[in-house]
Amino acid sequence: MPGPHDAAGIKMLLHDRNEIPRVHALGQAIPPGAHVFVGVKIVEVSNLPPPHGTCQDKTLEYEDVYSTEACQLDCLTKRAAAVCGCRSLFMPEKDGFPPICTLDEFYGCLHDVLDTFPTISEKLCDCPVPCKFRLYETDISYASTSAYSLNKFLNEDDKKNLSRKVLEGAEVTSRYEETQFSKVQYLYSQMINDIEIVRKRVLVNLKEIVNEALIGVNERYQEIKDHYIWKEYLYRYQAYILQKNFMRPRDAYEERTFHIVALGYAEYIMTIESRIRELANKNFTDGPTRQLWYEDTSDLLKNRERIIEIALINFTSLVEAYDTGIQIFNYKFFSTPRSHNIPAAPKLLIKESRVHNSYARKYGKRFGTYLQRTITILKFCQKLLDDAYFHTTLDEGNMTECRETFRYLMRNWVFARSVFYFDTINWPLKQIEDRQQRFDTQWNELKTMFANLNQSLTSLKTDIQLFEKNTFENIEVTRDSVEAYLNDTLTKLHISEIFTSVTFQQLLTKFDIFFQQIRSREKSLYDWLSQMQNDAYGIFKVIVLDEDSWEYYNFTGRTDYLGNISDIEGNLIENYTSVAESMQFSVCVNGSDSVLLSTLQDFVDEMTSYKDSLKIDSSFIKDNFLQVDIFYRQMSYEEIHQQEAYGMFSLWCDIGGTMGLFLGASFLSVVEIVDFILTHTTYQKKENKDQTKKQFL
Structure with missing residues (x-):
């Protein structure tokens, strides 16, 4: 219709x-x-x-x-x-x-x-x-x-x-x-426009943004890497200084004197006591032997006293080095000049080792005190030796004091030495090693964030290339098919097969997943970059706030490490913000993928509707076909003739009726009378004629 x-x-x-x-x-x-x-x-x-x-x-x-x-x-x-x-x-x-x-x-x-x-x-x-x-x-x-x-x-x-x-x-x-064809034309023009926008924003702009982000991330990483390498070297240098210039003297003193101070102290004091008692024995009258014993025992006491005096001097040297942070030895660390040793030494940390806890404070003093008291008790023992030799007398109380005091002092000195070594001598190195370990841990976290960023950006760059080669080019092939249809070289059925195929649905899925991954990666990249910034700030914070290294920073001209941490943080935020701005992929895409996807989906809907309209089934027949049976209701037809409303026949009928009404006879009777008259007259004439003929004959 x-x-x-x-x-x-x-x-x-x-x-x-x-x-x-x-x-x-x-x-x-x-x-x-x-x-x-x-x-x-x-x-x-x-x-x-x-x-x-x-x-x-x-x-x-x-x-x-x-x-x-x-x-x-x-x-x-x-x-x-x-x-x-x-x-x-x-x-x-x-x-x-x-x-x-x-x-x-x-x-x-x-x-x-x-x-x-x-x-x-x-x-x-x-x-x-x-x-x-x-x-x-x-x-x-x-x-x-x-x-x-x-x-x-x-x-x-x-x-x-x-x-x-x-x-x-x-x-x-x-x-x-016109409606159908113009709709395809409209969708085609829309698709051309949307494809061109996606090409410009993804295949051109997004590539540039990813490259800029890669460059920016690598620049930030290389920048902080240089700082890390320098500081990590300094940590190793400081650990070397502590080991060689501070702890190595302790080891030397230990080898020379410290290990002898309490060596066999129990047997030693018992030997001294035994000899004093022998010399005090009045039955021991052998003069030369007594003199030999006296001199030998006196030498034992003086030798131990001398060893302890040297140990006390060595201890004083160690304490002075740790109190001042001035090294004892002067070893060279690789190619670093020895002149760097003093400014590079962690003086504050070394000084702090003497007072950082109660053990360091207490036993650092007791180390020397016990040595001094030992010298005193050895002198006291020497007096007892002199009395026993010269006067053959021995005060048991004094002997007990000599023996027990010496044993007490040696026993406690050994403990004090152990505590002094652990809480004072070894403590700075442990702190430096802990600092370096924490520094390396933070650096490893930063390296992990950088590796994630670099790998993700590189992978995204590859994905864009694959998207262009596989997905985008196939979409352009589909666009060319629509153009071929509009130019009358392909049928609409052909392009409907393309748009409704499983392959095209997979193409749309790949297209959608690609842009979802871009947005998802953008969030991950922001998180990783933020964490990398925090790690970089943490590394700078460790470097800048390390007071033990300030002298060396100034000595080596690294004045940038002597600045205000707030200023450094501000510069760091500015640098990382510029990198973050270069990773605004969603701003670059700006929803162009959704627009193109919507246009392609409109094409799919249009072609699906068209293809569905070609299905030949019972619904199609009911919607598009009808059956008409035309037949004659009866094997005859009707004729309608139009006649005059009043004719001659009707006139004679009316005359006859009127005569019948007035004469009492019908019009037919009149006709019969006329017919009788005429018939009778004709018969009479014929009869007369016949008679005349007979007469003539």
Whole structure:
């Protein structure tokens, strides 16, 4: 039902083949999916011409058979020829006249003629009813198409043939139906624009952004790496200084004196006591032997006293070195000049080792105190030796004090020495090693963050290249297919197969996943970069706030490490912010992927709808086909003749009736009397004639 109608189905009109059909006005609507039975009855009408009727069979100029519709069309054609000198396509012509109007003639003249003709046709045209015409009266009944009919209709041969015809029709419709074709054109232009935007933002701008981010991240890493290498070297240098210039003297003193101070102290004091007692024994009268024993024992006491005095001197040297942070030895660390040893030494840490806890404070003092007291008790023991030798006397109380005090002092000195070594001598090195370990841990965290950043950016760069080669180029191939359809080199079915294929759905999925990964990576990259910034700040903080290294920073000209940590943090934030700004992938993409994906999905929906419209099934048959059975209701037809309302026969009937009313006889009786008179008169004449003839004979 084309034209102003928006219904589905057909309009049917049964008419005489010589008549112009007025389907729009008189047609009967039949919907699809219906089985329609049309019963037909033929009626022939004969009208009276003037003076009794108004029918007339006129001769028309452009039509061979007269009808009212033909007459009006003939009149319109003559009007158009007279006014415009041309006609429209639907108007008749004779020997090529009038010719068909051009567009200028149509809109300049014929258009007004067509608009005004309905209002003046009654005056302008004389189109009476024809004297004879035929009508087709219809009686319509409806039924739904049965499943049996559908199955019968959908046999393989018919379905194959129908599919071919439907496809041919759909292809034509898709090109000549302006709405359908313009929609594909619109989607195609939109796709071209969206693809170009994605190309510019992803394949050009995003590549540049990733490269800039890679450069920025590597610059930040190399920058902090240089600082780490320098500081890590300093930590190792300081550990070397502690080991060689501070702890190595302790080891030397230990080898020389410290290990002898309490060596066999219990046996030693018992030997001293035994000899003193022997010398104090009055029965020991051998003068030379007594003198030998005295001198030997005195040497033992003086030697141990001398060893302890040297140990005390060595201890004092160690304490002075740790109290001042001035090294004892001066070893060289690789190629670093020895002049760097004093400024590089962690003086504050070394000094702190003497007082950092109660053990260091207490036993650092007791180390020397015990040695001094030992010297005193050895002198006391020497006095006891002198009394025993010279006076052969021995005070048991003094002997006990000598023995027990010496043993007490040695026993406690050994413990004090152990604590002094651990909490004072070894402590700075342990702190430096701990600092270096924490520094290395922080550096390893930064390296991990950098490795993640570098690997992710490199991988993203590779993914963009793969996206361009695989996904994006395939989308462009699809775009070229649509262009080929618009240029009439591919069918719509072909591109619908492309858009509805599993391969294209996978392509859209890859497209979507790629941009999801970009946004996901952007978040991960921001987190890693933020952590890398924190680690870099932590490394700078360790370097700048390391007071033990300030002297060496100044000595080596690294004044940048002597600045304010807040200023360094500000510069660090500024540098990393510029890198973070270069990784704003979502800002670069700016939703262009969603726009293109939406356009491609619109294409998929459009092509899916088109492809679905080509499916030949029971629903398609019900929506697009109907069955019409037309038959005669009876094997006869009806004739309608128009007659005069009052003729001669009616006049005689009225005369006869009137005579019968007034004379008491009918009109037939009068006729009979006249017939009798005439018959009788004729018979008499014949009889007289016969008699005359006989007489003559």
